[in-house]
Amino acid sequence: MEKLLDIQHLKVxxxxxxxxxxxxKDVSLHINIGETVCIVGESGSGKSxxxxxxxxxxxxxxxxxxxxxxxxxxxxxxxxSQKKLRSICGKKVAMIFQEPMAAFDPVFTIGSQIxxxxxxxxxxxxxxAKERALYLLNRVGISDPALRLNQYPNExxxxxxxxxxxxxxxxxxxxxxxxxxxxxxxxVTIQAQILKLLxxxxxxxxxxxxxxxxxxxxxxxxxxxxxxxxAGRIVEYATVSQMFELPHHPYTxxxxxxxxxxxxxxxxxxxxxxxxxxGLADLPPGCQFHxxxxxxxxxxxxxxxPLREVNDRYxxxxxxxxxxESFDWKQPSGETKNxxxxxxxxxxxxxxxxxxxxxxxxxxxxxxxxxxxxxxxxNSSYLRAVENVTFTIEKGETFxxVGESGSGKSxxxxxxxxxxxxxxxxxxxxxxxxxxxxxKELREKRRNMQMIYQDPYGSVNPRWKVGDIIGEPLQVHDxxxxxxxxxxxxxxxxxxxxxxxxxNLYPHEFSGGQRQRIAIARAIALNPQFILADEAVSxxxxxxxxxxxxxxxxxxxERDLTYLFIAHGLNIVRHVSDRIxxxxxxxxxxxAPSETLFxxxxxxxxxxxxxxxxxxxxxRTRERISxxxxxxxxxxxxxxxxxxxxCPAATARCREEQPIFREIHTGHWVACxxxx
Amino acid sequence: xxxxxxxxxxxxxxxxxIIGSSILVFSIIYLLPGDPVLSMIDPSVATPEMVANLRKExxxxxxFYIQFSEYFMNVLQGDFGQSVVNSEPVLPKIVEHFxxxxxxxxxxxxxxxVIGVTFGVLSAIYRNKxxxxxxxxxxxxxxxxxTFWSGILLILIFSVYLNWLPSIGSDGWKTLVLPSLSLGLxxxxxxxxxxxxxxxxxxxxxxxxxxxAKGLSERVVMYRHALRNALIPAITIIGLNIGExxxxxxxxxxxFSRQGIGRIVADAIMAKDLPVIQGVVFFSAIVYVVINLxxxxxxxxxDPRVRRAH
Ligand SMILES: Nc1ncnc2c1ncn2[C@@H]1O[C@H](COP(=O)(O)OP(=O)(O)O)[C@@H](O)[C@H]1O
Ligand code: SF4
Ligand code: SF4
Ligand SMILES: [Mg+2]
Numbered sequence: 001m002e003k004l005l006d007i008q009h010l011k012v013x014x015x016x017x018x019x020x021x022x023x024x025k026d027v028s029l030h031i032n033i034g035e036t037v038c039i040v041g042e043s044g045s046g047k048s049x050x051x052x053x054x055x056x057x058x059x060x061x062x063x064x065x066x067x068x069x070x071x072x073x074x075x076x077x078x079x080x081s082q083k084k085l086r087s088i089c090g091k092k093v094a095m096i097f098q099e100p101m102a103a104f105d106p107v108f109t110i111g112s113q114i115x116x117x118x119x120x121x122x123x124x125x126x127x128x129a130k131e132r133a134l135y136l137l138n139r140v141g142i143s144d145p146a147l148r149l150n151q152y153p154n155e156x157x158x159x160x161x162x163x164x165x166x167x168x169x170x171x172x173x174x175x176x177x178x179x180x181x182x183x184x185x186x187x188v189t190i191q192a193q194i195l196k197l198l199x200x201x202x203x204x205x206x207x208x209x210x211x212x213x214x215x216x217x218x219x220x221x222x223x224x225x226x227x228x229x230x231a232g233r234i235v236e237y238a239t240v241s242q243m244f245e246l247p248h249h250p251y252t253x254x255x256x257x258x259x260x261x262x263x264x265x266x267x268x269x270x271x272x273x274x275x276x277x278x279g280l281a282d283l284p285p286g287c288q289f290h291x292x293x294x295x296x297x298x299x300x301x302x303x304x305x306p307l308r309e310v311n312d313r314y315x316x317x318x319x320x321x322x323x324x325e326s327f328d329w330k331q332p333s334g335e336t337k338n339x340x341x342x343x344x345x346x347x348x349x350x351x352x353x354x355x356x357x358x359x360x361x362x363x364x365x366x367x368x369x370x371x372x373x374x375x376x377x378x379n380s381s382y383l384r385a386v387e388n389v390t391f392t393i394e395k396g397e398t399f400x401x402v403g404e405s406g407s408g409k410s411x412x413x414x415x416x417x418x419x420x421x422x423x424x425x426x427x428x429x430x431x432x433x434x435x436x437x438x439x440k441e442l443r444e445k446r447r448n449m450q451m452i453y454q455d456p457y458g459s460v461n462p463r464w465k466v467g468d469i470i471g472e473p474l475q476v477h478d479x480x481x482x483x484x485x486x487x488x489x490x491x492x493x494x495x496x497x498x499x500x501x502x503x504n505l506y507p508h509e510f511s512g513g514q515r516q517r518i519a520i521a522r523a524i525a526l527n528p529q530f531i532l533a534d535e536a537v538s539x540x541x542x543x544x545x546x547x548x549x550x551x552x553x554x555x556x557x558e559r560d561l562t563y564l565f566i567a568h569g570l571n572i573v574r575h576v577s578d579r580i581x582x583x584x585x586x587x588x589x590x591x592a593p594s595e596t597l598f599x600x601x602x603x604x605x606x607x608x609x610x611x612x613x614x615x616x617x618x619x620r621t622r623e624r625i626s627x628x629x630x631x632x633x634x635x636x637x638x639x640x641x642x643x644x645x646x647c648p649a650a651t652a653r654c655r656e657e658q659p660i661f662r663e664i665h666t667g668h669w670v671a672c673x674x675x676x
Numbered sequence: 677x678x679x680x681x682x683x684x685x686x687x688x689x690x691x692x693x694i695i696g697s698s699i700l701v702f703s704i705i706y707l708l709p710g711d712p713v714l715s716m717i718d719p720s721v722a723t724p725e726m727v728a729n730l731r732k733e734x735x736x737x738x739x740f741y742i743q744f745s746e747y748f749m750n751v752l753q754g755d756f757g758q759s760v761v762n763s764e765p766v767l768p769k770i771v772e773h774f775x776x777x778x779x780x781x782x783x784x785x786x787x788x789x790v791i792g793v794t795f796g797v798l799s800a801i802y803r804n805k806x807x808x809x810x811x812x813x814x815x816x817x818x819x820x821x822x823t824f825w826s827g828i829l830l831i832l833i834f835s836v837y838l839n840w841l842p843s844i845g846s847d848g849w850k851t852l853v854l855p856s857l858s859l860g861l862x863x864x865x866x867x868x869x870x871x872x873x874x875x876x877x878x879x880x881x882x883x884x885x886x887x888x889a890k891g892l893s894e895r896v897v898m899y900r901h902a903l904r905n906a907l908i909p910a911i912t913i914i915g916l917n918i919g920e921x922x923x924x925x926x927x928x929x930x931x932f933s934r935q936g937i938g939r940i941v942a943d944a945i946m947a948k949d950l951p952v953i954q955g956v957v958f959f960s961a962i963v964y965v966v967i968n969l970x971x972x973x974x975x976x977x978x979d980p981r982v983r984r985a986h
Contacts, residue, residue: 055889082894090891102882105901107908107979117890168890 001032004175004208005054010068010078012053014061021280023049023063024232028307031176036202036209038223038240040216040255042277042541043512046232047212051178054210055089056082072176090120094169098181100161104153110137110164111149117171136167140197159190159630166197173205180212187404187568192612192626195222214541216259217614220244228252231278231288238313240618248315248324250293258542259616260571262598269553270575272546276511287318295323357392357428358530358562359416364389364425366408366415370635383635385411387586388425390661391669395529398556398563400577400594402570402609404631408586409566413532416564417449418442429530447477450523452516454535466493466510466518467503473525492521496551513544517551524555534566549576570613574598579667582606585642586634588661592668602664602675604647641673649674683973690969697961698751702744705950747954756955761947766955770937774959776846777936780859780928781921783852787860788921789914792867793907799868800875800906801898811868818865823924827858827931846934855932859924863917870913875906908979915971919964 010027013020024046031037039047052058054070056077070077077088097103104113111133118129130149137145140163153161162182169177179198183191195218202209211222219226219240226243228236228251236249247253257271275292278284287305290296299318307316311324323329367382386408393399401409415422418434427434429445437445450473461469471489474480480488490500496517507515516536523531533552537545549572555561567573573580580597582590582605590603601607608627629646632638641659644650653673661671731737735746750757756766791814799811817826834854835843845851878884879902887897925938933939937956944952 052885057885057888060885060888086891086893088891089889095886095889097882097886099882103886105883105887105905107904108901116892120891165886171890 001035003030004033004035004072005031005210006069006071007050007054008069008071010050010053010070011066012049012058012063013066014058014063016062020066022066022232023280024053024229026307027068027229027232027234029227029234029237031208031210033175034202034206034208035224036211036222037225037227038211038213038219039227039229040213040219041229042255042543043214044231044277044279045229047214047229048180049232050229051095051180051210051212054178055093055095056080056085057095090117090174091172092174093176093178094172094174095178095180096162096165096169096182098184100158100165100185101153103165104161106153109150109152110156111151114149114164114168114171117168121172132171133167136170137164139170139201140164140167141193142167157630158186159193162186162190162194163197166194166201170201170205174207176208176210177202178210178212181214182211183218184214187631188570188612189404189609189627190630191218192614193628195614196626198222215614216255216542217616220616220618221614223618228255231283232280233288233316234307234314235289235317236313236315237307238315242313244616244618246324246330248310248313248320249289249317250295250323251289253329254292254543256616258546260546260575261616262571262574262610262613264571264575266575266594269550270546272550273543276513276544277541287316295319355395358395358430359393359564360426360428360431361389361391361393361416362426362428364412364415364427365423366411366420367423381635383633384586384637385634386415386422389583389586389588391581391588391591393530393562393564395562396556396560397578398565398576400573400580401564401566401583402568402573402580403583404609405568406585406631406634407583408634409583410534411586412583413451413534413564413566417446417451417532447473447526448528449530449532450526450528451532451534452519452523452536454538462507464506465503466505466507469507469518470521470525473522477526488525489521492525495524495555496521497547511544512540513547516540516548520548520551520555524559524561527559528561530562530564532564532566535568536565537572538567538569545572552576570609582609585631585637587642587671588669589643589672590670592670596665596668600676602668602670603643603672604649604676605643607676608646641671682976686969686972690965693965694962695748697965698748698958699744701954701957701961702747703740705954706740706743751958756958757951759944759949759952761944761949761952766952769940769952770955770959773935773937773940776934777922777925777929777938779852780855780925780934780936781918783856784860784863784921784924785914785918787856788863788867788917791860791864792914793871793910795864796868796871796910797875797898797903797906800872800879803876811872814861815865815868815872818861818863818868820865821861823858823862824927824931826861827855827928830854830858831932844933846929846932846936851932851934855928855934858931859921859928862924863914863921866913866917867910871906871910874909875902878902878905881905904978908975911971911975911978915968918967918971922960922964 007030008028010024011022012024013022027046027050029037039050041047049058049063053063053065054077056065058064059082065078068078072088072092077085080088104110111130114133114136115126115129118124118132119126124132133149134145137148142148142160142163148156148160148164156164182198183194186194198209199222201207209222211218213219223240225237225239227234228249230251236243236247236252238248243252244256247256251273254271254273258273260270273292278288278291284291284301286302287293287296287300290300293300303318305316305318307314310320317323364386365384365388366386367384370381370383389412401412403409411420414420416427418427422435429449432445434442434445467486467489470492471485474485474488489503493500493502498514498517498521507518510518537548540548552563553576556563563576565573565576574594577594579591579593581588582597582603584605590597590601590606592602597606598610601610605627612626627646632645638645640656641647641650641654644654647654651674657673659671659673661669663669664675735743738746747757754767756770758765759769795811795814799808802808831843831854834841841853842851843854884897884902887901925936926942927938928934929936929938930942937959941953941956944956
């Protein structure tokens with residue numbers, strides 16, 4: 001096969017205030033014509049720097065290529081002047097990014113930004129460029145392209161923008177498309193659509209793709225070959241089937257085992273890689289993975305293993321040959337299997353049957369007024385964020401909520417905790433109607449209900465010390481002496497797996513996973529009965545995600561906690577939840593025990609969601625019939641069954657009559673005229 | 677909200693601000709210590725009767741709200757009252773002197789925007805290069821130097837030593853140069869800082885990376901895309917700045933002996949000529965509010981997110 005791009009021994013440094021920092025080192029890889037290569041690894045491992053180095057975008061961020069070559073078409077991009085590079089950027093190589101909203105200039109129309117790119121290719125007239133823009137928008141599946149051409153980025157949804165971004169990348173017919181986490185910010189349904197689109201246009205335009213992702217499922221589905229990076233170096237390099245069949249590097253193995261899948265055993269603890277990825281400034285000596293590697297020896301902590309060929313692939317581990325032969329290697333997450341847990345689990349789910357509800361939610365609705373921002377506009381209408389939702393959360397269980405963004409999950413959570421007043425309906429907590437409580441009684445109740453959010457850094461004061469952050473709820477609710485408080489906080493730090501000496505550090509001195517531990521410590525400080533976890537693990541890398549989920553489950557067992565667990569990662573919700581509710585456009589459309597929901601989904605929306613999950617197994621890539629279209633606006637929901645605009649089984653009845661939420665089997669509720 | 681609705685809303689808010697500021701001015705003067713009537717007649721010859729008559733004549737024995745509403749109704753009919761010093765009607769006096777002030781305000785506004793935006797942009801693009809350092813020095817001077825000081829300095833350099841430009845007067849463009857420069861520098865200082873900061877913010881945005889990845893030239897990336905984004909927050913500052921300029925004319929017109937309304941009000945304050953002060957302040961409030969209204973509306977035309985929001 002012919003090489004399109006050949007990178008050899010690439011090293012990138014960033015000039016910082018106190019000297020140079022090496023971000024990636026000795027990175028060698030190539031991409032053949034028509035091939036898709038994926039780079040995977042935790043955040044901070046150097047994936048984006050590698051991809052940005054190709055078009056030398058790092059030049060603008062105080063970065064420089066200090067060694068190595070990047071050869072495309074016989075030209076070494078590492079040596080070209082910025083001026084010469086302009087004939088490559090956007091023409092031979094194009095790039096798309098993670099946050100489509102941030103990637104467009106907000107004050108120019110989509111059309112003008114695409115046309116501007118096309119016009120870079122001097123052969124086109126303005127009129128031809130506009131025609132090509134229309135053609136491209138149409139090709140990437142944007143309906144009504146003539147209208148979209150004149151719209152501004154804020155007028156399009158994230159999925160639409162990512163399509164437009166792809167259209168813009170195709171403007172000059174590139175040979176290589178670099179896609180840096182193109183679907184990470186999108187819902188799983190939209191992700192499936194975008195991935196499919198990428199595959200189609202790759203064939204059609206005869207491109208190669210360099211895809212960067214932290215999702216092994218996405219890599220399994222898309223890649224011909226996979227490159228695993230860790231701490232700025234390539235640690236393994238193999239074809240997709242080799243990689244999933246038998247990873248050769250302990251880090252790759254760890255990544256693969258951290259994945260939860262639809263059929264992984266819920267009663268087992270999630271496998272997680274210990275610790276977290278080191279910062280560039282304090283890389284460990286020897287094998288950079290050795291502090292986290294269960295197989296590390298003394299040699300590993302002193303000598304850096306080179307990337308070398310082992311069994312037809314490349315890996316950077318001293319013991320790869322021996323390790324893959326060992327019994328332990330193939331045993332999936334054997335060492336963390338926790339028998340005590342699974343027994344407890346069974347006992348718990350048995351005893352739960354008769355247990356009393358902690359939360360009872362009756363016909364709860366939350367509408368936000370819209371369009372009445374001026375006294376001169378008369379008609380006011382409502383955004384129906386949550387409408388007529390009825391369910392219970394039992395004591396000691398984890399109730400999961402899933403659904404695309406905009407389906408009302410977070411709003412439901414906020415209304416449940418009375419952080420916002422419901423428009424109608426009731427919320428009972430321990431049998432007490434929360435809306436009847438006055439401010440003081442509510443404050444008393446609140447100590448029993450805590451929450452953890454996605455971005456723990458955003459919800460704490462960055463100027464406070466960790467000890468004060470965790471101790472704050474104690475201050476507000478309990479009048480403890482300073483010493484007692486200090487002791488309590490230190491206990492809490494230990495409970496969540498942090499060092500006692502963390503007390504006097506500031507949040508920015510911690511990694512994402514550790515900050516989430518701080519948030520958890522704060523949440524459990526008052527011994528609550530209930531915790532709302534809204535996307536609490538969504539921003540974390542899989543290995544760290546697993547650590548946090550395990551911690552949450554341990555705490556649940558020890559402290560008899562009840563969780564409402566909101567997340568858009570379906571596999572993780574399946575793993576932690578006893579029962580799951582599926583929301584669509586403000587309504588609950590299905591509710592069932594976790595296994596039932598995933599094995600026998602009854603609502604067509606649930607089925608569509610599940611089918612959109614990328615499978616982390618290249619052998620099982622199915623011809624997916626993922627959900628079409630996007631979630632409509634909650635300001636103007638479709639009549640009848642709200643899902644009918646996207647449902648493959650919709651009938652005339654569905655368009656007119658709203659299905660009732662009814663129990664089809666014990667504990668399995670669904671709102672559909674014609675369930676699966 | 678439609679654009680028409682938005683414009684209506686803005687205009688009515690502007691109207692409310694005018695009424696509000698006139699109430700404020702009126703009450704400040706009303707509450708000011710000292711009897712205005714006593715300052716009008718020579719206390720050595722004043723009898724209590726004369727005082728009482730004059731007070732009645734001026735309507736000063738009425739309660740506050742009646743005084744105010746009468747004044748306000750008169751103003752609506754274009755009657756701003758008369759000077760107590762020489763009985764000249766206030767409005768014609770303002771109208772006569774306003775063009776000189778307007779010319780000064782406009783030229784210094786233009787100067788401050790041109791200097792401010794140019795140096796602000798260049799200093800962000802050539803961060804830490806010599807042009808950035810010059811721009812930051814201009815910014816520092818503009819912000820920290822009082823206008824009367826820079827005015828005198830300019831007179832010394834350009835009129836006294838170089839003899840290039842006249843130091844006083846208000847006729848002909850030559851008399852405008854120095855006052856608008858010294859007034860414009862203040863605004864320029866603020867605008868340089870504002871534009872520089874907002875340019876630096878924009879340059880760090882993700883979409884700038886996209887534009888570079890598309891292979892656009894740095895010139896297009898900076899002057900077509902980054903600048904337009906950076907100007908949006910800068911416009912607010914420019915609007916506020918024009919209000920500052922208006923206030924600054926009081927000092928500058930005195931320093932350069934220009935016959936503008938700033939000068940009138942300065943004289944009126946010396947003479948405790950309340951109707952004139954009131955009239956000028958009220959008039960300026962209207963001008964200020966109108967300018968801000970225009971700035972606000974121009975905002976909606978420059979930023980599509982504001983224009984198209986719902
Ligand atoms: N304070 C608010 N004002 C107006 N609309 C809101 C507000 N909060 C949420 N929404 C809207 O309610 C809908 C549901 O939002 P959310 O609860 O955040 O859903 P999810 O968590 O599933 O993403 C969205 O369309 C969102 O824009
Ligand atoms: S070289 Fe040693 S520490 Fe590194 S991955 Fe291999 S066994 Fe683990
Ligand atoms: S009610 Fe009709 S449209 Fe709605 S999910 Fe069921 S079959 Fe589909
Ligand atoms: Mg949400």
